[in-house]
Each structure stands twice: as structure tokens, then as C-alpha cells.
Amino acid sequence: MAELNRSAYLYLSNHMQHIEFFHTDHFENNYHRVPPPAALSHFIDFFWETKFDALWKQYPKGFSDAQFPNIGYTYIINLGTPFVMQVDDKKFSMKTDGFLPRYNAIECFHKPGNHLFGIKFRISPVIFEKKVNFSEYNGYIFPLSYLLDQKIIDRVKNAGSFDDRTSILSKYFLSVLAKHDGSLQQVNIVSNLLDRCFQKNNFSLPLEKEAAKNKITLRTLQRYFENCTGISSKKALQIMRIRKAVAHIVNSPDNFHHSQYGYFDHSHFYKHLRSFLDKNTLKNIRPHLVILHSLKKKL
Numbered sequence: 001m002a003e004l005n006r007s008a009y010l011y012l013s014n015h016m017q018h019i020e021f022f023h024t025d026h027f028e029n030n031y032h033r034v035p036p037p038a039a040l041s042h043f044i045d046f047f048w049e050t051k052f053d054a055l056w057k058q059y060p061k062g063f064s065d066a067q068f069p070n071i072g073y074t075y076i077i078n079l080g081t082p083f084v085m086q087v088d089d090k091k092f093s094m095k096t097d098g099f100l101p102r103y104n105a106i107e108c109f110h111k112p113g114n115h116l117f118g119i120k121f122r123i124s125p126v127i128f129e130k131k132v133n134f135s136e137y138n139g140y141i142f143p144l145s146y147l148l149d150q151k152i153i154d155r156v157k158n159a160g161s162f163d164d165r166t167s168i169l170s171k172y173f174l175s176v177l178a179k180h181d182g183s184l185q186q187v188n189i190v191s192n193l194l195d196r197c198f199q200k201n202n203f204s205l206p207l208e209k210e211a212a213k214n215k216i217t218l219r220t221l222q223r224y225f226e227n228c229t230g231i232s233s234k235k236a237l238q239i240m241r242i243r244k245a246v247a248h249i250v251n252s253p254d255n256f257h258h259s260q261y262g263y264f265d266h267s268h269f270y271k272h273l274r275s276f277l278d279k280n281t282l283k284n285i286r287p288h289l290v291i292l293h294s295l296k297k298k299l
Contacts (some may be wrong), residue, residue, distance in 0.1 A: 016059050016061070016062065016063035017064045017065075018064070018065045018066065019066045020065075020066065020067040020068055021068070021247060021250050022250065024251075027065070030050065030052060030054075030055060031048050031050055031051065032047075032048060032049040032050075032051055033046050033047070033048045034046060034047055034162075034166060036166075036170060036173075037174065039177065040170065040173055040174065042122070042123065042184075042188065043121060043122060043123050043124065043125050043173065043177075043187070044120065044121055044122065044173070045072065045120040047117075047118070047119055047120075047162075047165070048117070048119075048120065049079075049115075049116065049117045049118070049162045049165070050110070050114065050115055050116045050117075052110060052114065052115070056112045060112070061111070062109060062110050062111035062112065064107050064108060064109045064110065065107065066105070066106070067105070067106050068105055068243070068246075068277065069102065069105055069243075070102040070239060070243065071102065071103060071122065071194070071229055071231070071239050071240060072102050072120060072121045072122045072229065073100060073101055073102055073120075073121045073134070073137075073230070074099075074100045074102055074118050074119065074120050074121070075097075075098075075099055075118060075119040075121065075124075075147070075148060076097060076098045076099075076116055076117070076118050076141075076144070077097045077116070077117045077118070077144070077153055077157065078094065078095070078096055078097050078098075078116060079115040079116065079117055079157060080113050080114045080115030080116070081112075081113035081114055081115075082094060083108060083109065083110060083111070083114045084108070084109040085100070085106065085108050085109075085141050086106060086107040086108075086109070087100070087104050087106055087139060087140060087141055088105055088139060090140065092140070092141050094141065096143070097143070097145070097153060098141040098142065098143065098144055099137070099141065099142040099143065099146075099147050100141045100142075101134070101137045101138055102120075103138070103230065103231050103235065104138070104139060117156065117162070117165055119169060122191065122194070122229075123190065123228045124147065125173050125176045125177060126147045126148070127187075127227060128176060128177075128179070129176065130146075130147075132147070133226075133227070134226070134227065134228070134230030135226045135230050135231065137230055152169070155168050156168055186224040186227060186228060187228060189214050189216075189221070189224055190225055190228045190229065191228075193205070193210055193233075194236065194237075197237055197240065198244065201241075201244070201260055201262065203238065203240065203241035203261065203262055204237075204262055205237070207221060207233055238272075241261055241262070242272050242273065242276045243276075244261065245258075245260075245261045245263075245269065245273070246273065246276065248260070248261075
């Protein structure tokens, strides 16, 4: 797989585009990323912030970072100049902050002066504060001010460091949870189910049984998923499944087998892989097709 990464890099280097899973060094070295306090782990996957200062000499005209679909949401707080975000096949010029559902492929176009801070949510605690139907949020990047108190956004922008920003937001979200301690049932059910499926690679869990265990109907469980994640249980589990499988085959191809993730055969896995990687955000150069071709030979 090192050969795949090198070939992909050479193919992409002239296009100044970094792709999730395949350019891991970029995403690891040029972003701050830390997990939240344990009490917020049902809600927040991690806090992140760009650290691009060393890159502008290498990319004076800018570059882009492309990521594949995920579950949950990202709150983006703009600490610098305007940036461009592509969601699936739509581009948005962003001068301020944004709320981004993550079940679309995205590509962010960065130029000197850009500086972003983000919160990658699994489930947003705003559901305790406001009646939000997250299934209505799709295909776009939306204004953030409706979902996060502007005073908190201003405090984050005025903070002096990444650690200060994560501290401000951690304390804020912990206070939200403390006020709604008795309202966590649907969040706990959905989050625990997602955790178990991910840990056990069981992405075809019989949801009727899960609903019965929690003394709710299947319809209620599906409503919990849409309220918390904005998408159906099936879509959420399939996104988790292919993301985990892709990370495995990219990082450890020698011990990958399709059956580990419940695929019937190589063809079943490859079909799901292709639908996942073949996204409009990458249509200009389609580097993933190079990778797919190499992977197909291995399969």
C-alpha cells in the first residue's frame, strides 16, 4: 500500500489536493486534533484546528483537502479569511462560520490567510436546547449562529490558542448536558448502538431486537437516529462500515479480508468501495480511480 500512496501522491501533487485516508501525513501534521472530555464522548468525536502556516510557501496559490462521507456534523468557526467549501457538487464561499452535515463528500479550498477551528460532532447537544430536525440539513453548509450561541462563538474567536478554544467549548457543552441530565435516553441509545456496531464490525445488526431491548418500537428507534444523526440507521451504519474498511485496507492491506466487515465476497466489497470513493468532489482529477484500479488487482 505504500506504493499506492506514493503513486497517488505523484498523481495528485500537481493538483495541490490532499485526500482523506491516502494523505494521512497531511491530516495528521497540519491539523491540531484532540478528543473531548470523557463526559462529551457520546457527542463529540474531536476538536480540530488548521495549522497551515508552514504550507503557504509550498502552496502559495493554495490547496484543497477532500474528505469522504462521515456520520455526524462539523461546526466550523472561521478564524481567518474567507474560504470555499464544496459539499458534494455545490461550492459555497464562506466569509463566516458554518454548520456542515458530514454525510456528503466535502472539499475545502484553502488559500493563505485561511484559519479554521472545528468541532466534529457525532450528535449535537443542540437537540436539548432547540427543536431541530437534522434530516432537513443536507447538501449545504448552513449558518452556525442558529445552533451555537454567538457569545460563545465570539469567545472562541478571541481565545489565544487551540487549547483555550477547546476548553471554552468543553465547559460550555458540559454545562448544556448538566442542565438536561434527564433527557439523554435517545442519545444514549443511538450512541451506544453506533459504538457497539463499530467495535464488533457488526453493521447489519437486527434493529428490531435493539428496539425491543430498549422497550421502544423500531419506528421510534429510526426516529431517534434521524433526530440525532440526520440520517437513517441503515445509512449511518453503512457509512461507518465502509470508512472502517477503507482505513483498514489502506493502512494494513495484507491482513484485510472482506468478510471482516460482513461483505459476501470481494465483488460486494469492491462495489461498495467504488460508490464511496467515486465522489463529485474529486471529479476534476479522479485520483481515487487510480487507487481503485490498484486495489482491484489486489482483490
